Amino acid sequence: xxxxxxxxxxxxxxxxxxxxxxxxxxxxIGGGTALMLMxxxxxxxxxxxxxxxxxxxxxxxxxxxxxxxxxxVGAGTTFTQLQQSPLVQKHLPVIGRVxxxxxxxxxxxxATVGGNLAHGDPHLDLPPVWMALDAAVDVxxxxxxxRLAVADLFQGYYETSLADGEVITALYAPLVEDRRAAYxxxxxxxxxxxxxxxxxxxxxxxxxxxxxxxxxxGAALDMPTRLTAAENVLRGQPxxxxxxxxxxxxxxxxxxxxxxxxxxxxxxxxxxxIYLGRVVRELMGR
Amino acid sequence: MSxxxxxxxxxxxxxxxxxxxxxxxLVDVLTNQFDxxxxxxxxxxxxxxCCTVLVDGDAVSGCLYMAWFADGAxxxxxxxxxxxxxxxxxxxxxxxxxxxxxxxxTPGFILMTKKLLEAHPDPDDDxxxxxxxxxxxxxxxxxxxxAAVKLAARRLRDAx
Numbered sequence: 001x002x003x004x005x006x007x008x009x010x011x012x013x014x015x016x017x018x019x020x021x022x023x024x025x026x027x028x029i030g031g032g033t034a035l036m037l038m039x040x041x042x043x044x045x046x047x048x049x050x051x052x053x054x055x056x057x058x059x060x061x062x063x064x065x066x067x068x069x070x071x072x073v074g075a076g077t078t079f080t081q082l083q084q085s086p087l088v089q090k091h092l093p094v095i096g097r098v099x100x101x102x103x104x105x106x107x108x109x110x111a112t113v114g115g116n117l118a119h120g121d122p123h124l125d126l127p128p129v130w131m132a133l134d135a136a137v138d139v140x141x142x143x144x145x146x147r148l149a150v151a152d153l154f155q156g157y158y159e160t161s162l163a164d165g166e167v168i169t170a171l172y173a174p175l176v177e178d179r180r181a182a183y184x185x186x187x188x189x190x191x192x193x194x195x196x197x198x199x200x201x202x203x204x205x206x207x208x209x210x211x212x213x214x215x216x217x218g219a220a221l222d223m224p225t226r227l228t229a230a231e232n233v234l235r236g237q238p239x240x241x242x243x244x245x246x247x248x249x250x251x252x253x254x255x256x257x258x259x260x261x262x263x264x265x266x267x268x269x270x271x272x273x274i275y276l277g278r279v280v281r282e283l284m285g286r
Numbered sequence: 287m288s289x290x291x292x293x294x295x296x297x298x299x300x301x302x303x304x305x306x307x308x309x310x311x312l313v314d315v316l317t318n319q320f321d322x323x324x325x326x327x328x329x330x331x332x333x334x335x336c337c338t339v340l341v342d343g344d345a346v347s348g349c350l351y352m353a354w355f356a357d358g359a360x361x362x363x364x365x366x367x368x369x370x371x372x373x374x375x376x377x378x379x380x381x382x383x384x385x386x387x388x389x390x391x392t393p394g395f396i397l398m399t400k401k402l403l404e405a406h407p408d409p410d411d412d413x414x415x416x417x418x419x420x421x422x423x424x425x426x427x428x429x430x431x432x433a434a435v436k437l438a439a440r441r442l443r444d445a446x
Contacts, residue, residue, distance in 0.1 A: 001309035005288045006354050033332060036350045039309050040330065053355070080344075104420020105398065107332050109344045110351065192333055192419070 001039060005048040012058040012140065012169065018050045021142050021165030028052050028167050030076060030115030033107050052076055052114070052167065059114065059169055062087050073171045075114025075137075080105070082113060092133065092173060094181035094202075098125055101185050104192075114168040117153060120160040120223070123194040127154065128218035129183050131226060132200035135173040141166030154223035179204050179212075180283045184275045188263050195219040196262035197271055201279045208238040210284065215276065220257045220268050229254040230276065239284045247280070248273030293357035298366025306353045313337040313348030315356075316363060324364035324393035328422075335421030338394035339363055345401045364393035367400070375445065376400055379438035380431075387425035395421050399435050407443055409435065 009015040020026040025047040029035050032051075038044035052059055052075075059076035062085045071091055073082065082088055083099040099108065102125045116126055117137060130150045138147050142165050150171070153160050162168070181202035187193040198218035204211045213234050215227040230251035237243050252269040259265045294303045297320065304319050316322040316339065327349045328336035337348035340362040341355075367374045373381070376399050386392045395418065402409060402417040409417070414435050423431065 001307070003289050004308045006291075006308065006352075032352055032355070033347070033350045036309075036311070036352060037331060040311075051355070100416065103332070104335070105401065105417060106335070106338060106345045106347045106420060107350070110346055 004046045008051045008054045010054050019165040030112035031110035033111045034119045071173045075168045077113045079108035098183050120158045122223050123219045128200040128216040128224040131216040132202040132214045133173050137168050138170045157222040182279050184279050199275045210234050227251045244277040295356050296360045310353045312351040312353045315353040335394040338397045375441045376438040380434045383430050383434035385430040385434035391423045
């Protein structure tokens, strides 16, 4: 590996000062599990890494807002901390279920919530789930602080709307009464492969009717993508088999899935139709 | 631009120091500077568990862990598990259950089993298989590994 510098600032202000808005070879690093893979492959050659792991407070903690309407997750939270948090277990049980098939204990001990989002890798499991939960992130940089929906963070294949010099500081997940959420991860060879596709759904049932729903497709496109046409088919309707089949057809039509070594476009479209139905049925208790 | 830097840490209970190049992984430093070859790089992607090392008590993939991050940390490897010539009960259990053929993956499995049994002293098959899902045994000694974990769990519980 080429020489580079590592800084380990102990405050967010110091970290921001060490980043460089004009140099994409200067990057923040959380746990580093994803960046190290890119560095080992000489795909990313940094001149300076600014480690966020000693920043502490500003990037840590998992807290319920005072009115109980949202959960704040510090960007430096590791997946193990997320998984073990009683607040997350109580308010966002879907996260614990996603963790069961996300990487392994060792990676979860190190990888962070913020790094996972900033990486912009379309195959990751959590970003589509955060999108289905309508989560937002706080971002801090040279031009101040802004909050944006996780949906607006992703711009393309490994591309995000984060500017050089910006850091994700926290994630906010709104807590909605009676909302249920689930994620189906579909791998086509071994279970630890990158998924061929992932389907994240959150919905609010009203008896047999789907009062509200968000559907996000992961892994099969260049970024996690909300399937609004399929949502519109299902919203306000009872989740019958015919309607779910129509929603599956609509979902496959509203995106342009390409073939790759995880499966042909036709196969992945078929998986999308099947798994969308399965996830919605599971959430509606049918 | 900086080159190598000096770090100090605790290695299997003893003070240690190393000069580490930018981006060098923890498993490379342990192998090349300390002749500790129990943790070894195999898949190089954090999937297989052969490079498992404990950092401040947490299992990490040594092949993805930047060695600079080990500065000031407490590092434990398979080489520090036995008490002199007396093997750790988990090591004994793996031997008795025949939980390996070639042994390449065994150090990683044993360290992960240590963490597993700290969190779940009496694990069932599902818990064992789920916790060890990120450890691959290409000889496929999985049934014997699960048996070894249960044997070790029983002995550690009995020893109280």
